[in-house]
């Protein structure tokens with residue numbers, strides 16, 4: 164074996180021994196999910212309660228961490244691993260239920276049966292495999308990108324190496340695989356960019372490899388600004404070495420010796436995990452100078468995002484890395500010729516890089532086993548909104564979206580689906596009637612004037628008003644405009660004004676025409692932020708035309724969501740929650756006494772706080788429509 168092979172084998176032996184001991188611990192181990200979703204749902208309180216109880220009882224169990232299995236609605240998730248290697252996931256394990264988990268782990272079999280979700284490794288009598296859970300009905304039998312999630316400690320390099328990590332990269336170095344052969348492999352596999360444009364990654368890597376100059380950079384876009392998307396976060400927090408291996412392979416294949424990982428500041432745990440993974444990989448000789456003694460140098464560095472949506476645009480991101488205002492540049496030149504510090508650079512999304520190690524390990528044909536001829540492989544999707552089960556799934560391209568909605572448990576609270584919002588504020592909003600025609604490929608969305616985006620999908624129930632949603636969206640794209648193009652910042656201001664008027668009850672006959680004019684004007688903007696910002700509005704005028712007309716011409720909102728078209732009234736004077744609802748009113752709009760209360764409509768600001776507190780006592784009703792002549 165060569166020096167490279169020897170060094171990697173030594174690391175692998177050590178890693179495998181360590182991972183085997185973790186998988187088959189001497190004493191049962193309770194791993195509390197430690198990811199943003201778990202933390203947001205009380206995971207840290209669960210850990211503290213477990214620690215306290217274990218100490219109090221002197222229980223013979225260990226406490227550890229993993230990443231949640233993707234079932235966000237069941238957080239905080241906890242996994243028990245027994246010495247025989249069996250692992251079971253439980254949830255939601257709130258702080259007040261930790262005794263059941265400690266009982267179960269210490270031998271009272273069945274104590275936590277009511278919280279058991281499924282077996283993730285080995286066998287446990289009476290508990291089904293987690294793969295049988297209906298939430299995973301659309302996932303392939305075996306996960307690819309998520310294969311380590313829940314089964315490793317994301318903070319351990321050894322766990323990543325023991326499960327096959329860095330092996331293909333070390334082999335490429337060891338066998339002096341031509342960089343060109345790596346790029347060809349990726350192009351053959353047809354990995355497409357997961358940032359939303361789905362351009363062939365191998366072809367893109369050829370652009371940088373062929374660019375003049377010796378200072379080439381690899382850049383990772385982990386800005387993930389789309390509301391409703393947290394797919395990149397799962398990789399950053401759950402398997403950070405997957406990203407690093409993809410990037411260091413990229414450095415090798417494209418002749419880049421330096422790279423940046425641009426992570427949004429709102430992902431502090433992702434930043435922490437990736438920074439720690441970089442330090443571990445450097446210490447193990449897998450990153451940095453003279454990798455595994457091969458002479459190859461690739462250094463990676465985390466850059467904290469500046470909190471602007473346009474910094475997710477690849478050229479806005481490049482400017483931001485240089486400490487310049489996050490303003491998208493004028494193209495051409497493209498990043499492959501003039502990127503970070505105006506040197507040739509390649510920008511890929513986090514998940515795009517994360518796919519690379521798998522293709523290096525298993526080849527293009529294996530990659531083609533899942534997906535469609537048009538879009539190969541799998542991708543991560545996060546599903547949220549008005550559904551029973553929110554979470555992350557790894558789906559082959561081409562998965563039918565009605566099946567996904569079923570896997571998500573359908574629409575919550577007995578509602579019905581009204582719309583699917585995909586791809587964030589620049590993505591699309593398509594009506595429920597089209598759902599049977601949609602699957603997880605670009606073209607099914609494009610056929611209806613929409614786009615699939617970069618993994619975030621929000622199911623919207625019939626409780627919501629699409630005109631109200633457009634106002635929120637419009638306000639977002641206006642605020643996030645970088646300000647370079649008048650067409651974009653001015654156009655989005657005008658679009659927002661019109662939607663504000665529509666929800667305020669001041670719709671005008673010529674609003675549709677004006678919105679269409681704004682749409683064609685914004686197309687003249689420099690970057691895609693501007694060009695794509697009217698898409699949701701365009702979808703609305705086309706697919707929710709009658710709802711639009713109802714607001715603009717009829718001055719009504721049948722969902723009773725729009726501020727100027729709806730008012731709050733007392734529906735049930737006997738509701739005991741009314742005094743509390745009256746007390747919370749920020750503008751003191753409640754008058755009268757118990758049994759004879761009323762709301763002053765002139766004062767009410769429609770915040771809805773009273774309705775939240777007293778849903779039986781307070782209801783919404785349409786405001787009477789004023790004579791049309793007043794509004795013309």
Ligand SMILES: Cc1cc2nc3c(=O)[nH]c(=O)nc-3n(C[C@H](O)[C@H](O)[C@H](O)COP(=O)(O)O)c2cc1C
Pocket residue numbers: 355356357358359360361362384385386387388389472473474475476477478510511512513515617690691692
């Ligand atoms: C306003 C705007 C925001 C964007 N945000 C992101 C983002 O958060 N993450 C991302 O990967 N791509 C984002 N993109 C797309 C990137 O410009 C670029 O296409 C992508 O990073 C390329 O990587 P890929 O080829 O791996 O998809 C955004 C584009 C625009 C116009």
